[in-house]
Amino acid sequence: MPWNPDRRWADPLIALLLLLSVLTTFEALRTQQKPRPEPRRAGLQSRVMELQAAGMAIAGRNQPIPPPKAAGPWDRAVHAILLAEAGRQTEAQRQAASTSEAFQRAWRGVYAGEEPPSAKEIEALREPLGAGYAFLRFQAALAERQHQNPEPFRTNARSWVLPRIVFLGLAGVTLLGLSAVGIISTGLLLFKKSVSHPAAVAPCPMTWRAAALAFLGWFVALRFSGTIAALIFAFLPLPKVLALPFAYSFHVWVGIRLLLRAEGTTLRQAWKRMTPGPTPRALGWAVAFLGIAVISVILLGLLLQPLMRQADPPQRELLDLVAGHTNAFATLLLFATIAGLAPLFEEWLFRGTLLPWLGHRFSQRWARGGWLLAVVFSGLMFGAMHLQPAALPSLCTLGMVLGWAFLRTGNLWTTVAMHACWNGGVFVMIRVLA
Secondary structure, eight states: OOOOOOHHHHHHHHHHHHHHHHHHHHHHHHHHHSOOOOOSSOOHHHHHHHHHHHHHHHHTOOOOOOOOTTOOHHHHHHHHHHHHHTTOHHHHHHHHTTSOHHHHHHHHHHHSSSOOOOHHHHHHHHHHHTSSHHHHHHHHHHHHHTTSOOHHHHHHHHHHHHHHHHHHHHHHHHHHHHHHHHHHHHHHHHTSOOSSOGGGSOOOOOOHHHHHHHHHHHHHHHHHHHHHHHHHHHHSOOOGGGHHHHHHHHHHHHHHHHHHHHHTOOHHHHHHHHOOSOHHHHHHHHHHHHHHHHHHHHHHHHHHGGGOOOOOOTTHHHHHHHHHOOOHHHHHHHHHIIIIIHHHHHHIIIIIIIHHHHHHHHHHHHTHHHHHHHHHHHHHHHHHHTOOGGGHHHHHHHHHHHHHHHHHHOOHHHHHHHHHHHHHHHHHHHHHHO
C-alpha cells in the first residue's frame, strides 16, 4: 500500500525539510562564489592546451597559443613553457612572472640564461606541472642548456602526446557519429508513433505528502552526505579514496529507502514497474537517444558560448579527484561510482519515479501537454540538483532528452545506459588527458 503520512506530523516535517533544503542550497551556492584556494597542480585545460601546442609543433605551425580560461598559477606555468618552446619569449616571460617564485627561478634558469635549476628543483615541479608534454619539453630545454642530450626527453614528450591525440581523434569521430545518429533519430522520432505511449508508462502510486517527504528527505541526505563522510573518515583510518563512494552510497541508500516506503512497494516490484518489455530493445534505443543528447548539448553550447563568462570548470574538485588518482583500485572505484551507481540511482529518482508521478497528474489536466510539462519539469529538477550554475543549461537539456527517451521506450534501462555512457565517457576523457 502507498504511504499516506498523517498530516499532523507530515506537514511540519515537510516544512522543516524544505527549509533545510533551501538553506543548504544557498550555502552551497554561496560557497561556490567565494575565492577558492589556488590549485596545487595544472588542470585539465592545461592538458588540452599542451595537445594543441604539440599538434601545431608537429604540423610546423607557429600560431599563438591561447591562454587557459580561469587559469591557476600552474596552468599559467604550463602556458609559459609552451610559449617559450614556440619562440614567443616576451609573452612567455610575462606569463611566467605571474606564477610561483620557485617556477620563475627554474624558468629563468632554462630560458633566460640564469643559473640552471638543480635536479631537485626540477623534480619538485613534476607533479604540479602534470608531468606531461610541457614538463618533458622543459626538461629537454634544460638538458640542451647544460650541453646534454635532450633527445630522450623529446622522445618521451612525443610518446606522451601520441596516444592522447589518437584518443581525441577517436573521440571526435565517435561524437560526429553520435551527432549524425542524433539528427537522424530526431527526424524519425518526430514523425513516428511512440514506442510506448506516455499513458502506458506505469504510474507511480504516491501521495503528494509521501513524495515530498521522500524527495526532500533524500535531498537533505545528499547535502549532508559529504559532511558525514568527512566526519567518519576523520576518525577512522580508511583510505581517503573511499570518501566519495561512501558519501554517494549513503544518500542513495536513504533515497531508495524513502522512495520504496512512499510507493509502498519492494525493490523488485519497483524495478519491474520501471523496466517492462525486452531489455535488449531498450538498450538499442539508448544509442539513438544518446546521439540526440550529444547533438542537443553541442548545439546549446555553441549557442550560449558568447554569453558564458570565464569561470572554473563545474565540480573542479571532482575533476581533480578523478585526474589525480593513479592507483588502479581507486580509479576503478571512482569509475563504478560515477558511471555506475550515480546513473542508476539518478535515473530511478528522476525518470523512474518523478517523471511518471508528475506525468499522470499533469495529463489529467492538460492531456498530452501534461507529459511534455512533466519532461521539462523533471529535466529542470535534474539539472538544478547538481548545483552547478555554469553547467545548468547542458544538464537540464540532458535531463529533458533522458525524459523523452523514457517516455518513448517506457523502459528505464534506456536512460540508465545513456546516463552511464555519458558519465563514463567524461570519466575516461579526464583520465586519458590527465
